[in-house]
Amino acid sequence: MATQAQAVRMALHYGEENLGVTDIFGEDVGAPLGGVFTCTQGLKTAWNAPLDERGIIGTALGIAYAGGRAVAEIQFCDYIFNCIDLLKLCGNVHWSSAGAYCVPLTVMTPVGAGIHGSMYHSHSFESMMTHVQGWKVVMPSNPLDTYGMLIAAMKEPNPVMVLLPKALMRTKGEEPIPGEPDDEKELNARINAPVGVDRTNWRPRWPDGLTDYTVPFGVARVRREGRNATVVSYGRHLNLCVQAADELSAEGLTFDVIDLRTLYPFDLPTVKASVEKTGRLLVVNEDTEVTNFGEHVLRRAIDEAFYSLEVPPRLLAGLDVPGVGLAWGYEQYSVPQAADVKAAMRAMATATT
Amino acid sequence: MATQAQAVRMALHYGEENLGVTDIFGEDVGAPLGGVFTCTQGLKTAWNAPLDERGIIGTALGIAYAGGRAVAEIQFCDYIFNCIDLLKLCGNVHWSSAGAYCVPLTVMTPVGAGIHGSMYHSHSFESMMTHVQGWKVVMPSNPLDTYGMLIAAMKEPNPVMVLLPKALMRTKGEEPIPGEPDDEKELNARINAPVGVDRTNWRPRWPDGLTDYTVPFGVARVRREGRNATVVSYGRHLNLCVQAADELSAEGLTFDVIDLRTLYPFDLPTVKASVEKTGRLLVVNEDTEVTNFGEHVLRRAIDEAFYSLEVPPRLLAGLDVPGVGLAWGYEQYSVPQAADVKAAMRAMATATT
Amino acid sequence: MAPSDDTAPADARTWGEPVTDALKLRLHDAMVQARLIEETMIRMMRTGHGYFWIGGPGEEAWGVPLGLLVHKGTGPAHDFLHLHYRSSAIVLAMGAQPIDLLRQMRSTVTDPYSMGRNFVNHFAIRHWNIVPVTPTIETQYVSAPGTAWVQRRFGGIGVSIVNGGDAGTAEGDFASCLNWSTRPGQELPVLILIAQNNWGISTPAHQVQSSADLAQRAGGYGIPHRVVDGNDPIATYEALREALAWCRYERKPFCLQGNVARLYGHSSSSGALRHEEPDCVATFEARLVRESTLTEATARAVWDRWQTHIHAALEQVKTEPMPEREHVMLHVLAPAGSQN
Amino acid sequence: MAPSDDTAPADARTWGEPVTDALKLRLHDAMVQARLIEETMIRMMRTGHGYFWIGGPGEEAWGVPLGLLVHKGTGPAHDFLHLHYRSSAIVLAMGAQPIDLLRQMRSTVTDPYSMGRNFVNHFAIRHWNIVPVTPTIETQYVSAPGTAWVQRRFGGIGVSIVNGGDAGTAEGDFASCLNWSTRPGQELPVLILIAQNNWGISTPAHQVQSSADLAQRAGGYGIPHRVVDGNDPIATYEALREALAWCRYERKPFCLQGNVARLYGHSSSSGALRHEEPDCVATFEARLVRESTLTEATARAVWDRWQTHIHAALEQVKTEPMPEREHVMLHVLAPAGSQN
Ligand SMILES: Cc1ncc(C[n+]2csc(CCOP(=O)(O)OP(=O)(O)O)c2C)c(N)n1
Ligand SMILES: Cc1ncc(C[n+]2csc(CCOP(=O)(O)OP(=O)(O)O)c2C)c(N)n1
Numbered sequence A, B: 001m002a003t004q005a006q007a008v009r010m011a012l013h014y015g016e017e018n019l020g021v022t023d024i025f026g027e028d029v030g031a032p033l034g035g036v037f038t039c040t041q042g043l044k045t046a047w048n049a050p051l052d053e054r055g056i057i058g059t060a061l062g063i064a065y066a067g068g069r070a071v072a073e074i075q076f077c078d079y080i081f082n083c084i085d086l087l088k089l090c091g092n093v094h095w096s097s098a099g100a101y102c103v104p105l106t107v108m109t110p111v112g113a114g115i116h117g118s119m120y121h122s123h124s125f126e127s128m129m130t131h132v133q134g135w136k137v138v139m140p141s142n143p144l145d146t147y148g149m150l151i152a153a154m155k156e157p158n159p160v161m162v163l164l165p166k167a168l169m170r171t172k173g174e175e176p177i178p179g180e181p182d183d184e185k186e187l188n189a190r191i192n193a194p195v196g197v198d199r200t201n202w203r204p205r206w207p208d209g210l211t212d213y214t215v216p217f218g219v220a221r222v223r224r225e226g227r228n229a230t231v232v233s234y235g236r237h238l239n240l241c242v243q244a245a246d247e248l249s250a251e252g253l254t255f256d257v258i259d260l261r262t263l264y265p266f267d268l269p270t271v272k273a274s275v276e277k278t279g280r281l282l283v284v285n286e287d288t289e290v291t292n293f294g295e296h297v298l299r300r301a302i303d304e305a306f307y308s309l310e311v312p313p314r315l316l317a318g319l320d321v322p323g324v325g326l327a328w329g330y331e332q333y334s335v336p337q338a339a340d341v342k343a344a345m346r347a348m349a350t351a352t353t
Numbered sequence C, D: 001m002a003p004s005d006d007t008a009p010a011d012a013r014t015w016g017e018p019v020t021d022a023l024k025l026r027l028h029d030a031m032v033q034a035r036l037i038e039e040t041m042i043r044m045m046r047t048g049h050g051y052f053w054i055g056g057p058g059e060e061a062w063g064v065p066l067g068l069l070v071h072k073g074t075g076p077a078h079d080f081l082h083l084h085y086r087s088s089a090i091v092l093a094m095g096a097q098p099i100d101l102l103r104q105m106r107s108t109v110t111d112p113y114s115m116g117r118n119f120v121n122h123f124a125i126r127h128w129n130i131v132p133v134t135p136t137i138e139t140q141y142v143s144a145p146g147t148a149w150v151q152r153r154f155g156g157i158g159v160s161i162v163n164g165g166d167a168g169t170a171e172g173d174f175a176s177c178l179n180w181s182t183r184p185g186q187e188l189p190v191l192i193l194i195a196q197n198n199w200g201i202s203t204p205a206h207q208v209q210s211s212a213d214l215a216q217r218a219g220g221y222g223i224p225h226r227v228v229d230g231n232d233p234i235a236t237y238e239a240l241r242e243a244l245a246w247c248r249y250e251r252k253p254f255c256l257q258g259n260v261a262r263l264y265g266h267s268s269s270s271g272a273l274r275h276e277e278p279d280c281v282a283t284f285e286a287r288l289v290r291e292s293t294l295t296e297a298t299a300r301a302v303w304d305r306w307q308t309h310i311h312a313a314l315e316q317v318k319t320e321p322m323p324e325r326e327h328v329m330l331h332v333l334a335p336a337g338s339q340n
């Protein structure tokens, strides 16, 4: 099975060949490194940008204006915060020009904690980004969705922000990406750049059968079905929720576990239907908890299904600290861990009304 | 009565004289203009910065490091979005340095719509800013609070973001600022720079009796008391809520109208107590509605007082559009207006359970 | 579809027609038109037919020559323009209809640039590659390398032209433009303009700029640069012609600064009052009369013709509808299949 | 309270002691110390005593001379340092304790710079005006004018020193620093350093920089500038001495670039393997031996002494506690009365 990084690579390759992608660029995105997480190894349109995030987003916008199609990477979302004005511009071009221009552009950036990244390789970005208009915002939890949402992004006439949970970069999926070789070793041999040797003459041998597999925006996926509570999550923490649901079934507790996948526009009907069924709602993410995107999910769910709620709907999110510290304890106690997720789900399912 | 702009001016004067303020700076903040809203006219430490918001925030941080105390202005919050990384840095210096450094710094910036400002003089900023850690965030609704919260800001060892509703800049308060002359004409003659003539030799004659009047952070003010619902707001919209409450009393509906004043940390106990009393909660602001600070207020209120809620708590906020358009209709239909506020309050108070 | 006048000259090393009397008259005509439109819009603001005015009166000798020299059309074969809010003379000299500027000034729903959403002089004209004018100062300098990058790959003679004020060069984005335009072996055809009017709102340049010659900053990146008297349309025209030929055929950046006037102050916020600054239209007209290229009577006729034209346009605009509730949510997201 | 060694020289026009044999030995000693600490920390990372390593081996000839020349102390009378993550040699030459770097490397709660929160080499030393090293590239260049502004007003000879890499100069913040340091009549005493190692992670400088001489960008702002061989501690020392004297007494900016080596690659992410680059410590030591300033035996003794010192420090650090739950929310907000 492909890893998330390999899924990105294959999707971008498909985009270069079939969806008009002209430029894949960012810091260290080109040869020889192919991205700090190897996501852009071997791609024919990949190139190294100057160390200037504002220049990256601005250039990407210009490429879109001129009819190109860029996939721009910000090396870590931790370094995107000097560009929020430019993201806003990308998102308002179509509206402010009364439809004259559009901004077909994909930005991808690794997010979240989980790799001992310290204060500046652990940021989350979904709360701030969903507050920026004119973008679609996605955050996959597995390689297959990563592939399918990147394909969707490269077909979009609007800017799309693809948030890649960095802790999942090397994680394999449970479902194959259509067209990937059955044999993992073969996949690695074909598309992983060799390590420890000169890569100058290395070329990938892309799998032949890659497809147009597309995950449409705005459609959640129900990963587990159950009765006792609804859990809404995405990205890395979605997997913790699934795991906890499986474990809690031993205690007789079952959950609807909803993988939002797209955060803007998010799939309210699916959330609503589930809450109406279970009467309980827990939203889980790892962004800091003040003005957190999960609070938006809660608010919209309350708007739609307040009278179905038996107990207070809750958010489990990161502590409101200025950063995730490097030492083990900081991450452990400021970012929800597997045990915290499980405890919060159990509490939600068993809270007395 | 002093206007909000005059309140700022007097508070900053008090700060220069008594609270160690060394630099008041930003674009066009110095003579001869004294700020695009006249907030910094006549101040002895005011100076004009280069047109570079990143330089402004960076320099302000440096001034704090070196033991100075700056009040930096971003001309409109619409132009602060290229500095979010620097605001985050200001907010994490104390934590990341394990307490070695602090960042005593006040940033003030005009926010919100209401002056036909079009797409880039109408932004709100509280949702994004409350998601940035390490800052206190305030948004006054009247000149007296503006004065008192600026005084508090200039005493703080932490960075404070003062969001000034731009539509209130020329609005007078109902309560005098301690020390301001009783006669409004006298106040104007003393501290308003002359219009249409050369200001080179103009000097303000500051009122003698200005005081240390301080509005503590984190303390809301209940502006109206009532039974039928709790309304939480701040800034410009708080006044619309008060007005609506007064009008709706004719219909026999009364409200607790809470002026949060400080958004971070916000006064949850006051909100909670009120919701427990009224059983109904409406939060009103003008920021766009997705991942909106008002959703945080709702979430915390639900955490604390879910079982007191008789009907769904609601948020009334701006539409999720890429900007407030210039033509009358855009602002009218995308930003909550007085009639919308009144209708939402009536609906909240009268919703059947 | 896009009008396109693909008039690449046979001799690949020059660009634009030489200065003749006919050209001088065209320059004069376009300068008068631009001035009158701006003055009309200032009056509209004063009389309640618009909320806010900002624009370029005083920059006609800088803008008109550029407008005449643009290789206009759609797509990378043609020039891209990344402009700011004082660029009306450029856009009008390219052939924009006066009535459309008045529409944006009045925020009518018929405003083709923004449907009444943006301030006046915030153009967005896709068929001429005029990308949306950003209200944020200097951000146009980071999108310009993007269009130029596509043009570099495309080949041809299309360049990207970016225009902005002096104070704005303090934003790091100006430096980003210089840097991205000069990656070794990947140099970009960007004409980097600076309209030096010695002010940023109320802040005089000498308080915040180490030197009035801002173009020399390009020198640190090996970019050829020059300062020209932006009040003299002939000087400007010649300088732009040369600079554009360089960018087009060398496929490399050039930085040109024009020293211009801010004739009505910053904007309506500061009253839009007439200031004691050089008036390039009057000076140029006097010179043409002195040189007998123009008589006073023909000059007067030019003013009258545009005055009449603009008056009629204004009357028309006053009858046009304003945006309503149903326009608010239009264009929030582009529909599938949209393209530039 | 802050240690302070206010040793302003009598002759106001020079700064720092001249190069003598004694000084050369001090330079050598400090360079060895810095190298050994970095190599120890790389080993710590490999053996599980730290999650991540980034640092400055290869930049000793650039950092040590600066560390010796800093006017160290607290407050605007002394120098402020706005450093980046390859600045260990500077901080060690100033007198920082090796054990403290090891503490940060191991993320112990005793780490005095960040209490185990930040990556190694992210210093924050208030008593020496070393402001927190920012993990964000180049933002130190926008805070430096702020401390220098206070120093300008304060008078005296304190300056602000900002250090960063070559690739980072592409961020607009580098230009902001040049601009804010040169407002006419308000020039700031900032020593603007660039450590040019020809790489930004995996991206070679020649792909993204128009010229290897980045200091010349300062020329566009009228700032004197110079490039020095950053592998030669004597050349660096002399250049820094001069540059610092200029900043201190002219109260104006200077831009100095040092061409340095990146001896162990970017960081532990790229393996922290030894690269084929000039080794300034070995070269300098060989030269001192050749010049008979040092014997091979005394040189060996220097290495041994530091090795022993560092080994003991490491053993100590291994016994120290890690942050726990109660440390997470400490320092989120500064308590009332806090001051710098
Ligand atoms: C990023 C940003 N900051 C601030 C402003 C507010 N503002 C509008 S125009 C202006 C002055 C611009 O001066 P300059 O660049 O010289 O252009 P000029 O108006 O003189 O033509 C300022 C500060 C803005 N629009 N964008
Ligand atoms: C704003 C920002 N963007 C990206 C990064 C990721 N990053 C860390 S080091 C580095 C390369 C820096 O190169 P240079 O400035 O030359 O310094 P060097 O590491 O070579 O000393 C990058 C891109 C970052 N830390 N901050």
Ligand SMILES: [Mg+2]
Pocket: C165, C166, C167, C195, C196, C197, C198, C199, C200, C201
């Ligand atoms: Mg100007």
Ligand SMILES: [Mg+2]
Pocket: D165, D166, D167, D195, D196, D197, D198, D199, D200, D201
């Ligand atoms: Mg480097």
